[in-house]
Amino acid sequence: MTGILSINDPSQTGGLASYQRQLADALSQLGLPGWFGFVQTNSCGPTHDVSWKKTKLSSKLPWHILRRIFYKLAPRPALHGALERLAGNAWSESSFQGAISGTGQLHFVGTGWDFMGLAAARLARKKGMRFTIWPAVHPGDWGDDRIDVRFYRQADAVFCQSDYERNHLAKLGVPESKLIRCGLPPMCHTDGDGARLRPKLNLADRPCVLFLGRRDVGKGYPALLEAWPLVLKQCPEAVLLLAGPGDSDQARLAQIPSKNIRDLGCPSEQEKADAYAACDIFALPSAHESFGIVYVEAWSYGKPVICGTAPASRELVENGVTGLWADQQPQQLAASLLRLLLHPADRLAMGQAGLAHQQRHYTTANTVACHLKAWNIASRI
DSSP: OEEEEESBOTTSSSHHHHHHHHHHHHHHHTTOOEEEEESBOOTTOOOSOOSSEEEEOOOSSOHHHHHHHHHHHTTOGGGHHHHHHHHHHHTOGGGGTTTTTTOOEEEEESOTTSTHHHHHHHHHHHHTOEEEEEOOOBTTTBSOSHHHHHHHTTSSEEEESSHHHHHHHHHTTOOGGGEEEOOOOOOSOSOOOHHHHHHHTTOTTOOEEEEESOBSTTTTHHHHHHHHHHHHHHOTTOEEEEESSBOOOHHHHTTSOGGGEEEOOSOOHHHHHHHHHHOSEEEEOOSOOSSOHHHHHHHHTTOOEEEOSOHHHHHHSOBTTTEEEOOSOHHHHHHHHHHHHSOHHHHHHHHHHHHHHHHHHSOHHHHHHHHHHHTTOOOOO
């Protein structure tokens, strides 16, 4: 039996929660049971069903108090040993409410800054369980601090979503033998229907570009809004579809005619799938990514993608084959968008190449097989 642990409730919205649910569903289909352990549920509450039992792990002190203590100690490497002992005492074996009985491996989703993982590592050593980590590192931005590296060194295996992430952690001192490259399959619904969404948005057959992500600088949202008026000078019928959380940026939106933009807000999973199916191009010119699951999801619908400067994204997207590389300079980004908007044959070819790449490398079967190998469980796929 496998225990998947994280700070946040796996039934909530988000990429890491989706990864946990999909992994659990696939393992259940193989007859491999497990359970989820978590610390907190956000204000929105659970939003998705889960196939495994959930166990809320109660620490000896309230989580918000512990977090303040941890945040003060974590930047001070000389105190990291004390931090580990504190974590182990805060979430002792009794905190797991008997859930660990029969568990062969603990799999933590998070980084060293998600301090409950330090307690999980100690517990795994004590109980002789295999311990693995899925950190989703954003190199240079998140997940590669000294406390993170100390944490990863305690694992039997650390899953990396790109060679860039793997090489980065190796340079920081995580043994290469522990680092396993493992991509992700699409996590979106497979029944997206563009013909259902287009009439709702009054799109007819106009060319559409979809942005789906956090509306911030890191994801390239402001740059895309600044590039869009330049795109419209040569492709006046194009429509930009916007989806995801964050500030809508009314000042930049005011520079775009309302007929050339549709705001989907924070769409449901079905609406997200319909948007993938409805668009002609997917664009997320982000500067920081641990992988780029949205590109894989767009490929699963046969759509070409435009990625940003994030090294992991450029490793994933082959420039001119499965999509295009762009930066966050509006003129250059507009040129990439126009290349695909004005040349339907190119975007069709890249979309089909992306679909083939996804089906060959980024499938549930591939991801599960990678985990089973790390856990020393004979593959049943």
